[in-house]
Amino acid sequence: MxxxxxxxxxxxxxxxxxxxxxxxxxxxxxxxNSLTGSTPEKGARVAEAPETITLRFLAKVNAESLTVTVTGPGGADAGGGAPRVKGSTVTVPWSPGAAGEYAVAYQLGSSDGHPIKGTVRFTLTEPAAGATAAPTDAAPTAAPSASAPAAVPTGAGPAPGALTAGEPDDxxxxxxxxxxxxxxxxxxxxxxxxxxxxxxx
The missing domain is CATH 1.10.287 (Helix Hairpins)
Structure with a gap:
């Protein structure tokens, strides 16, 4: 028995x-892999810009397959260099500027070949130290003459190469x-x- x-x-x-x-x-x-947290957090409103942005993932990150872009208000480039990887943590240098919404778009590979991508958005409520104010429509310096064609304002478009990734699919x-x-x-x-x-x- x-x-x-x-x-x-x-x-x-x-x-x-x-x-x-x-x-x-x-x-x-x-x-x-999948994102487990970030600093600043998703949807956060921060008055003082941190020195770096931190992304935390579930598993170890392969630095060779990682791409990160940071954009600010109006799609302006706010990147500050290559991200640094230590285990499952990614530290992203950036260049904070005017107050407004910032987007951190990331993409990395995984063991099953499925790319992981997503975007962390947060709002900087106060401009960073030394940052210039957001551009506004400037007043004309002189009235155009009858023979001179009127100047055509050039609007700032989205930053080239910025990822348009949605929420993480994990x-x-x-x-x-x-x-x-x-x-x-x-x-x-x-x-x-x-x-x-x-x-x-």
Whole structure:
């Protein structure tokens, strides 16, 4: 009887571990990386511009597949150099300027070949130190003569090469963690019940 219980316990544990492996590693959410947080946070309103922008990911980031762009009000380039990668954390230098909305667009590769991309937007409520005010329509310095054609104002367009990525396409991973915990608990409970019902010699 003791041998049979031991065997059934091993089978139950093997089934539980197999289901757990299928849940964790067979799910696409575990096959590629995802953003877990940032500084400033998404939608934050900050009065003082931080020295750098920080992006935190679920897994280690491959620096070779990473691209990050920072744009400010009106699509102006607000980048400050190449991002620095340390494990799952990316530090992004930037050049804060006028008050307004800033967008940090990122894209990186993943183990399953699926590109991960998204945008973190936050608002700078006060202009950075030494920043010039946002451009406004300047008054003409002199009235144009009858023979001279009127000057055509040149509007600032969006910065070339800026990513137009939407929200991250990664699914949250916490439901899978809960499912994994339930499977482990079920396996342990089943094994305990089998051992408890075994008659002692």
């Amino acid at each position: 003791g041998y049979s219980v031991m065997r059934m316990t091993k089978v139950l544990l093997a089934v539980t571990l197999g289901a757990l492996s299928a849940l964790l590693f067979g799910n696409p959410a575990w096959a590629h 699914a949250p991973v916490w439901p899978w963690l809960v499912g994994a915990a339930v499977l482990v608990a079920a396996g342990a409970t089943g094994a305990a019940l089998l051992l408890r019902r075994t008659p002692r010699p």
